[in-house]
Amino acid sequence: MEQFLLDNAARHQLLISRLKPPKKTKVTYEASNITVAARVRPMLEHETSSGQVVAVYPRVDDSGVVDLHDLRRVSSTYTPGRVFGPNDPTESIYESTVYPLIPWAWEGNVGTFFAYGQTGSGKTFSIGGIERLVAEALFDGTLPGERTIHAAFFELAGNSAFDLLSSRASFPILEDNLGRTQLVGIREHNVRNKEDLLAFTEEANKLRQTAPTTKNDGSSRSHGICRIRIEDPSSETAGDGVLYLIDLAGSEAARDLASHSSERMKETREINISLSVLKDCIRGIADADSTKSSKKPYIPFRQSMLTKVLKHVFDPLESRKCKTTVLACINPSLLDTGASKNTLRYAEMLCGPKSALSR
Numbered sequence: 001m002e003q004f005l006l007d008n009a010a011r012h013q014l015l016i017s018r019l020k021p022p023k024k025t026k027v028t029y030e031a032s033n034i035t036v037a038a039r040v041r042p043m044l045e046h047e048t049s050s051g052q053v054v055a056v057y058p059r060v061d062d063s064g065v066v067d068l069h070d071l072r073r074v075s076s077t078y079t080p081g082r083v084f085g086p087n088d089p090t091e092s093i094y095e096s097t098v099y100p101l102i103p104w105a106w107e108g109n110v111g112t113f114f115a116y117g118q119t120g121s122g123k124t125f126s127i128g129g130i131e132r133l134v135a136e137a138l139f140d141g142t143l144p145g146e147r148t149i150h151a152a153f154f155e156l157a158g159n160s161a162f163d164l165l166s167s168r169a170s171f172p173i174l175e176d177n178l179g180r181t182q183l184v185g186i187r188e189h190n191v192r193n194k195e196d197l198l199a200f201t202e203e204a205n206k207l208r209q210t211a212p213t214t215k216n217d218g219s220s221r222s223h224g225i226c227r228i229r230i231e232d233p234s235s236e237t238a239g240d241g242v243l244y245l246i247d248l249a250g251s252e253a254a255r256d257l258a259s260h261s262s263e264r265m266k267e268t269r270e271i272n273i274s275l276s277v278l279k280d281c282i283r284g285i286a287d288a289d290s291t292k293s294s295k296k297p298y299i300p301f302r303q304s305m306l307t308k309v310l311k312h313v314f315d316p317l318e319s320r321k322c323k324t325t326v327l328a329c330i331n332p333s334l335l336d337t338g339a340s341k342n343t344l345r346y347a348e349m350l351c352g353p354k355s356a357l358s359r
């Protein structure tokens with residue numbers, strides 16, 4: 001199949017050059033506690049030199065529309081929220097989708113940012129830039145009042161959790177008798193300035209578990225979580241604000257694996273199950289958010305370690321106020337249209353029925 005696509009890449013590009021310009025479409029972004037965005041990364045050097053061509057085109061009119069031109073099937077159109085193209089820097093993504101979480105967490109609420117997508121689609125790249133920008137914003141003196149900041153970095157792989165600021169020491173995740181999730185024994189570090197936070201980020205990233213896939217030599221084989229706790233020392237009653245920056249493990253098909261050892265296959269199954277539970281949970285809160293029904297929705301957050309850790313985001317009985325941003329990362333290559341469609345459809349679904357274009 002890949003060879004067929006490579007052999008026909010020139011014809012694919014010729015057909016695309018003959019397409020009429022699309023009709024202008026304006027998508028409105030509704031105020032909600034879930035912000036969804038898609039980032040289509042540029043083609044990489046090794047992809048173009050091996051003859052791969054672009055199949056995913058964000059429209060340049062800022063309409064929030066992405067066209068995907070497949071070779072064997074009809075072209076399709078998606079509206080996955082805000083759309084960022086190959087030339088958009090991480091700063092633009094940060095300003096419109098991540099920055100709003102910072103004053104929110106500063107005021108004692110919970111902000112969660114997920115980077116989601118196929119292996120090699122740009123999740124770790126995006127999170128790296130966002131961590132740097134968050135570190136700057138927390139310490140640039142523009143947020144009101146004094147806060148004490150604490151950071152923990154950890155990794156979830158299957159049913160195990162590892163402390164990335166404590167030589168990958170494993171630690172249990174338990175629920176206490178008040179129903180709160182406890183990361184037992186994880187080391188939390190006081191952060192005095194931007195440089196501290198960047199140093200912790202770098203130390204943690206060096207200890208992430210990686211392995212090669214066919215799409216990415218240094219693929220993250222786990223969910224990497226940065227948890228920033230923001231304490232208001234002037235108030236004994238205010239709850240701490242929390243900001244989570246989550247680099248999800250890449251969703252991948254068995255054919256993307258560089259090795260098919262039983263260990264890698266098991267790891268892939270576990271990643272895909274936890275991503276599927278996460279999808280159901282985010283979809284659950286997105287639906288509850290859009291219908292505003294008084295009935296508590298069923299959200300299956302107990303079905304994976306990742307969503308248990310994020311219980312306060314997903315448990316309908318929790319009273320903490322949460323805002324969530326999902327960045328869907330897209331690999332633009334014609335060879336990856338299957339995975340790109342899945343990611344775009346998922347992002348579109350999170351935006352709610354009103355955002356979907358009739359095709």
Ligand SMILES: Nc1ncnc2c1ncn2[C@@H]1O[C@H](COP(=O)(O)OP(=O)(O)OP(=O)(O)O)[C@@H](O)[C@H]1O
Nearest residue numbers: 041118119120121122123124125216219220249250
């Ligand atoms: N916007 C971008 N601009 C330039 N290069 C990028 C961009 N996004 C990703 N890349 C490059 O693409 C490659 C894969 O990106 P990255 O490691 O972030 O993927 P990933 O989604 O985290 O993959 P995995 O799930 O396998 O860990 C890296 O070499 C990265 O530097």
